[in-house]
Amino acid sequence: MISSGVQAHSAPNAPKAMTVPEGMAAFGWDFDSADVKVQELGDGLFVLFGLGGNIVASIGPDGTFIVDDQSEGMIPKVVETIGDLGGDDVDFAVTTHWHFDHAEGNLALGPAGTWLVAHENSREMMKENHVVNMVGLAVLQEAYPESAWPDITFDSSMRFHINGQTVDLMHFGPAHTTGDTAVYFREANVLHMGDVFNNTGYPFIDADNGGTLDGLIAFCEGVLTAINEDTIVVPGHGSTASTAEFARYTRDLATIRDRLTEQVSNGLDLDEIIAAKLTSDFDETYGDNTMFINRAVKSLTYRYHP
Ligand SMILES: [Zn+2]
Known part of the structure; x- marks a missing residue:
């Protein structure tokens, strides 16, 4: 919802939205030359790194269960890699959220017969067009055809029992998007956080589509109560x-949130908050803050000036 209070705060207009293929080209992605790198985590679990969001695959006697499916263009290489690891057709694909770099593989897997699973809100988002405004660039993610919509959805939690694992799907409210899922393989002690946890820099908060910094921190705090000190995140x-590294990220974001909140609640606008350099002691760790500050302030502005 847009209200007049929000308009009082200056914010740059969203850049003109590109198509998803244009956005992928802007990221420098080339599916033909891309490799899938594999990290083995034990208990039949693997991380597959390709182009886009990380995939976790559970491969075992009950079948193949994956978390996130990158892009339609990566699916042939992902499926080939799963075959090399002893897997077969993908039986279940959970998407941590609806963004194209995590869920667009649904376009291939859905028609191939994979059961698609996601949070209820992510399914709703996949049914319509949405602009993902990443500040430097924006991408129009078009509605998926029905064959790519999740077949199975949940609200706050859901549990799978597969390949000797108790697999908990957890949702703690709006965070990176409104439909985020954390997936915890209890026996293997492996957690997939989706984009609620970015380990390449500051997180992106999809504030134009309901994501919030407050919610992202609360989501991390909720997950931290469910895991233990030996969990692979x-x-x-x-x-x-x-x-420990995931907990530190959560603490750092909470510290930054408190600083930003003070400025936003005092009525400072985005340019003034940027000029205050409130993240300077964290920038060496997390890098460029431009997108993060813009989206974080937008989400906090909704809270204080609805
Ligand atoms: Zn995302």
């Missing part, structure tokens, strides 16, 4: 991390 992007 797979982020949406970047290398796997320890629970």
Whole structure:
């Protein structure tokens, strides 16, 4: 919802939206030359790194269960890699959220007979066009055909029992998007966080589609109560991390959130908040803050000036 209070705060107009293929080209993605790299986690679990969000695959006697499916263009290489690892057709594909770099593989897997699983809100988002505004660029993600919509959805939690694993799907409210899922393989002690945990820099918050910094932190805090100190944490992007590293990310974001909140609640606008350099002691760790600050402030502005 847009209200007059939001308009009082300056924010640059969203850049003109590209198509998803144009966006992928802007990222420098080339499916023909891309490799799928594999990290073995034990207990039949693997991380597949390709182009887009990290995939976790559970391969075993009950079948093949994956978390996130990247892009339609990557699916042939992903399926080939799963075959090399002893898997067969993908039986279940959970998508951590609806963004194209995590869920567009549904376009291939759905018609192939894979059971598609996601949070209820992600299914709703896949049914319509949405612009994903990443500040430097924006992408129009078009509605998927019905064959790519999740077949099975959940609201707050759902559990699978497959390949000797108790697999918990958890949702703690709007965070990176409104439809995020964390997937925890209890026996293997492996967690996939989707883009609620970015291990390549500051997180992206899809504030134009209901994501919030407050919610992202609360989501991480909720997940941290469910895992333990030995959990292997797979982020949406970047290398796997320890629970301690994931907890530090959560704490750092909470510190930054408190600083931003003070400025937003005092009525400062985006340009003034950028000029205050509130993340300077974290930028060495997380890198460029341009997109993060813009989207975080937007989500906090909704909270204080609805
Ligand atoms: Zn995302």
